[in-house]
Amino acid sequence: MTDDRKGTVPVWMLATGDVRVPAVTGDGPMTAERLAELRGVLAVLAEEPIATLEAHPLPEQFDRGRGIPLDAASPLAQHLSQLITQSARGSSASATTTAAGEGLYRMVIPAKVAAQFGQGILRPMTAKGAAGCIRGPLVDSAGKIAGAATFVPAGQAAAAGAVGGAGATAGVAVGGSAMLTVAAPLVLMAVAVGVSAQADSRRQQAIEHITELLEQLHEQKLMDEHSELDGCRDAIDKATAILLDQGRPGVSLGLDSAVHAINSALGAADRRLAQWQSALDKLPEGKAVELGTLTKSFPGIDDHGGIFRAHLELATLAISLKRRVVVLQAVEHAQSDPGNLFENFTRALKRDQHRLDALEASIAGVLVRLSGLELARTNGLRPVFTTAEVDRLMRAAHRIHQLGDGVVVDSRATDVAIEIARDDDGSVVVFPALPASA
Template sequence: MTHDRKETVPVWTLATGDVRVPSLTGDEPMTAERLAELRSVLAGLAEEPIATLEVHPLPGRLDRGQGIPLDAASPLAQHLSQLITQSARNSVTSATVDGEGLYRMVIPAKVAAQFGQGVIRPMAAKGAAGCFRGALVDSTGKIAGAAKFMPVGQAATAGAVGGAGATAGVAVGGTAMLTVAAPLVLMAVAVGVSAHADGRRQQAIEHITELLEQLQEQELEKEQSALDGCRDAIDKATAVLLDQGKPGASLGLDSAVHAINSALGTADRRLAKWQRALDKLPEGQAVDLGTLTKSFPGIDNPGGIFQAHLELATLAIALKRRVVVLQAVEHAQTHPGNLFANFTRALKRDQQRLEDLESSIIGVLVRLSKLELARPQGLRPPVFTNAEVDRLMRAAHRIHQLGDGVVVDNRPTDVAIEIARDEDGSVVVFPALPASA
């Protein structure tokens, strides 16, 4: 999507607490580069998390199936509507904002790290190497093109700071124009991260289904069924929590969490076996393919058991990420006076195990990708059939590819959460992604 160069894009600066920072926005239009600089400065100066919210026209083509829909009565939709209404009432700048559009919340890297730097990673689009899933369809990946960003001024309103039901307000006392909107930021982060995790779950399910159709492994099919059966409970608990309710035992979330934790335990055990097997290999020497496949069955085959084990681990991690977000939201809403701080603390603490597991799996894949395969043993003099040569070459290529596409740099990046809002006030929240994706 590319906007006209003369188009003005309203942008709000959202704080999650009553903070004081030097006035940096002014009332003049900004470039996209200047806005990015502003985010970094505000993140460094403010004691509370700060985000920006832009509003763009809805694209003609928008795959809403990737996001999580919320009706107009949901807290997130109400907080967004309230922000729009109050801003339009008190600012000439935002008078042209009618509410319908694609709202893009960008959270700086420093803030994104507070809710787990391993949470947000690009999701490759199926059948399109190097492409990412996202709400927008432009080829450049730039949402605003050369549009101008105009800061939106606000006036102070009642209930500026408070719990999940608080209204938006403005931080006062000589500060920059910072709308205090902790509930809106919290809900956007929670739904965006949940949608991102569910996107990874869908990808894993697609891959596992294809693999198990080839392998016909009943035990692995049972593992998949147990994990995929957790989705219904998680979806219902998500809906209840995002309506600021409290999920009860009848939703089945407890049993779902047990199944997910069991799958993570299985992934931990498999990971430990892989690490021990790699540690036993002679350092700096070529490895026989037969020796390698004993510890990593099917590693020379893109549809092998080893790949299925990797996808099952990915599925368990994705489901657990959704559960962790739910637990963090519940914790934050239980303590409304310190809403966003509780959310980030709970989320970051529980994410650590998942980050360690995912990083360790990536470490195994990188180590495997660097292995050199030896010639088959036991042949004196070495005589190879064409089939043996082809298999060895395919296996070498396959093993070297294991390291392709893995994310070994966990440095936090700016995170973008896109929200499509219709005229009736209902919204669709798309998966949170790196802002540069």
């Protein structure tokens, strides 16, 4: 998101537990660079995860459709409102910025903590038709968020209460700077909704690609697989809404059958992945591969459509749906022990994300290997190429080399930003979690 208006931006330091850290935060104005440095220091020195929360004016125009809306009675909206109200009493900068009731709140989770959420879930999404661009809900051409703003500590206000209604009571962190606020429920719910929104963004992108591919292929079996997966969304959406309102999803939602369908699709993705890896292993190293040989194991790889590409998108869809389910399970697990919110959440999420991260990394490895292949014409009786053969080979080589575009092989963790738009009635929209550099 971009905010070109120069001014003072309140920033809160939110801890997920009682922590003891050196008084490194200070109480004076900070630049964006100084704030980034401070986050790094706190991530290393603090005993518990620490996030920062910035309050910016709400942009006049931006797309709310890609976020997850929560009404004013939801736990996240209530925690945010309480933090704003209490901090405004002791901070003129906070009172001025939040006086209108609406605003854009940007929570940044340090890389050290974000790594616990799984390496695959928090990658930037490339914009369709715009190579190299990051697709975010609040980004325009002007640059980074609040690049010209001055950040001022918002005081020692705290968001009272906790997810589940007990434990993890918010307050000022002991033995540390007065800036530090214990607000585990607020951080937990922001991360949960932001990660869920990010996974759903991938689902939407995969659906667009699959629909286009299947219209070309007319493969009924793949259409059925797609329909079964897409039918899981309703149960997941309902379960998400219930859990984020501190309820418990029942059997009537159909979440169990949805999870079964998703797990079946992941099993199919695993089997296809094994076949792809085996086919690549059988290719001679350092030699050109005949196009006909390649299309036997990867049907349609030389075309815009094709079964191989449909299989890739079905795997992406299954992974994105499973990631949303994993977040739901982690939230439910955390809420069952409200005295240990954040640790339960990250532990459950990290454990269950491991398989999905491994599957995505392996698929990425297949695409990178394919994109690096050198193609050769199919052996035949004619000693020379025809014009049609040359054209086909060149088109196929270009499309296969493109398979590696956008593949993320760097698993280094990065700071993660979660943006929350708050309306004057207290309701919020939480946007997909993205690398903070976006």
